[in-house]
Amino acid sequence: MYNLLFARSTGGTFILRIEDTDVERSREELSAQILAAMEWLGLDFDEGPFYQSKRTDLYRAAAEKLLAEGKAYRAFEKPEELDVERKAAEAAGKAYRYSGAGRDISPDESERRARAGERHVVRLKMPAETIVVEDLVRGRVEFLPEALDDFVLVRSDGHPLYHFCVCVDDADMRITHVLRGDDHLANTPKHVALFAALGTPVPQFAHLGMILGTDKKKLSKRHGAAAVEEWRDVGILPETLFNFLALLGWSPGDDREILTRAEMETLFSIDRIGASPSVFDPEKLLWMNAQYIHQLPAEELLARSAPFATAGLPPTPVALAAVELHRTRVRTTIEMGRALAAYAADPDEYDADGMKKQVKPETAAQMAKLVENLEAVSDWTIGPLEEALRRTAEELGVSAGKLIHPTRLALTGITVGAPLFDVMALLGKETAMRRLRSFEKRIGSQG
RNA sequence: GGCCCCUUCGUCUAACGGUUAGGACACAGCCCUCUCAAGGCUGUAAUACGGGUUCGAUUCCCGUAGGGGCUACCA
Numbered sequence: 001m002y003n004l005l006f007a008r009s010t011g012g013t014f015i016l017r018i019e020d021t022d023v024e025r026s027r028e029e030l031s032a033q034i035l036a037a038m039e040w041l042g043l044d045f046d047e048g049p050f051y052q053s054k055r056t057d058l059y060r061a062a063a064e065k066l067l068a069e070g071k072a073y074r075a076f077e078k079p080e081e082l083d084v085e086r087k088a089a090e091a092a093g094k095a096y097r098y099s100g101a102g103r104d105i106s107p108d109e110s111e112r113r114a115r116a117g118e119r120h121v122v123r124l125k126m127p128a129e130t131i132v133v134e135d136l137v138r139g140r141v142e143f144l145p146e147a148l149d150d151f152v153l154v155r156s157d158g159h160p161l162y163h164f165c166v167c168v169d170d171a172d173m174r175i176t177h178v179l180r181g182d183d184h185l186a187n188t189p190k191h192v193a194l195f196a197a198l199g200t201p202v203p204q205f206a207h208l209g210m211i212l213g214t215d216k217k218k219l220s221k222r223h224g225a226a227a228v229e230e231w232r233d234v235g236i237l238p239e240t241l242f243n244f245l246a247l248l249g250w251s252p253g254d255d256r257e258i259l260t261r262a263e264m265e266t267l268f269s270i271d272r273i274g275a276s277p278s279v280f281d282p283e284k285l286l287w288m289n290a291q292y293i294h295q296l297p298a299e300e301l302l303a304r305s306a307p308f309a310t311a312g313l314p315p316t317p318v319a320l321a322a323v324e325l326h327r328t329r330v331r332t333t334i335e336m337g338r339a340l341a342a343y344a345a346d347p348d349e350y351d352a353d354g355m356k357k358q359v360k361p362e363t364a365a366q367m368a369k370l371v372e373n374l375e376a377v378s379d380w381t382i383g384p385l386e387e388a389l390r391r392t393a394e395e396l397g398v399s400a401g402k403l404i405h406p407t408r409l410a411l412t413g414i415t416v417g418a419p420l421f422d423v424m425a426l427l428g429k430e431t432a433m434r435r436l437r438s439f440e441k442r443i444g445s446q447g
Numbered sequence: 448g449g450c451c452c453c454u455u456c457g458u459c460u461a462a463c464g465g466u467u468a469g470g471a472c473a474c475a476g477c478c479c480u481c482u483c484a485a486g487g488c489u490g491u492a493a494u495a496c497g498g499g500u501u502c503g504a505u506u507c508c509c510g511u512a513g514g515g516g517c518u519a520c521c522a
Contacts, residue, residue: 095449121520147450155520162522186517255470281458284472328485404481416483
């Protein structure tokens with residue numbers, strides 16, 4: 001998202017690259033899921049997607065070049081040997097580093113052994129000097145040479161590795177800015193060294209704080225595309241999620257929180273990115289989604305809620321009025337769908353607590369009286385309906401509430417929701433009377 | 448273990464040496480009200496700790512603590 005916003009705010013190009021170099025873990029459906037999530041969120045890229053798995057020739061050529069120039073070398077240790085060294089270092093309480101033994105093999109011998117088919121990896125010759133990373137959000141970060149070792153560029157099966165592909169691609173695609181998770185800061189000196197070896201300019205880096213779960217732990221399992229789909233499925237609008245996520249780590253500088261895409265695209269700037277990690281608060285996401293639901297035109301809100309409603313309603317005047325009636329009462333399009341369902345079908349059950357609380361022994365008789373009076377109402381609109389109900393209450397010598405609450409229960413199956421007379425008017429006389437009679441029957445038989 | 452990053456209300460954040468430390472979510476109260484919301488008003492609540500530097504530190508430096516990351520023939 002920040003890469004997109006940055007590109008848009010500066011007139012740059014937003015390129016999508018799928019880094020699927022790990023043949024064991026990469027799967028077609030995973031990238032498809034990412035693409036779908038990006039489309040839903042509105043992360044429209046200008047170029048790509050480019051799949052690293054399809055660009056192996058490029059990496060192979062780069063590796064050959066580094067080898068030829070003596071900036072990289074072949075190493076012939078077996079993984080098991082390295083494991084032993086690593087375990088030994090660990091047991092001794094020391095930091096493990098690759099011995100660098102491969103550096104001492106002469107180019108001729110290296111060439112000969114490779115041609116003979118001996119398995120080997122390609123490692124980068126890390127320079128024996130401090131590597132400085134100039135980070136746009138963290139400032140200057142230094143890495144001492146003893147902390148870095150000659151990492152592997154190409155596996156012994158010939159597959160190029162992530163760090164290598166990234167730098168080759170960044171150079172090839174002329175990437176100017178890399179905005180990525182904080183977790184990559186420690187990898188950046190590798191990249192800087194690689195760019196130097198490749199003889200290409202080093203892009204600018206901006207390392208972003210990670211997003212944490214409510215437990216303050218790094219968001220796991222439910223991250224990335226899967227999480228985006230989860231929020232979509234509970235009725236969060238994509239523009240809400242975009243807005244919310246944009247504010248996790250960035251702020252426009254004033255107190256505004258509800259921002260359009262266009263506003264974010266012009267206001268975004270790297271100097272307003274914070275360095276600290278942030279906790280993802282679903283409560284605030286829900287609040288923000290409600291804000292978006294308040295703003296949406298009724299037709300659109302209806303259309304976007306319909307897939308979730310038990311019965312999708314056509315955009316009739318009644319449906320649109322129902323949307324207006326409920327928009328301040330729901331936080332997700334799912335909830336809107338549920339609220340709208342009451343206008344499409346009679347309640348199939350009544351809220352149990354509501355029945356207990358609102359239905360008293362005398363209620364059946366009171367409701368009978370109300371039904372009788374409502375039957376006489378010819379102008380089925382809010383005013384006359386309220387008048388009829390209040391008159392009934394007066395005749396019965398009870399407060400209006402004694403009738404209002406059971407009526408709402410009869411009409412919608414629940415005790416909370418939109419103002420009763422609005423609901424009645426929208427339902428229409430026929431539907432309302434049918435529901436009232438069936439409720440009357442139900443509580444009558446209950447005794 | 449080694450290296451690196453981070454640290455303002457419970458949460459998201461503003462304040463780029465001088466503010467009664469601001470806003471938002473959540474929470475509480477009040478108003479509105481047929482219920483539930485929405486909305487309005489009010490309130491509780493923070494500079495992790497310890498040292499410096501400075502006339503003055505949330506802000507700059509060092510240390511401690513806590514959290515996170517990297518340390519793969521993963522990304």
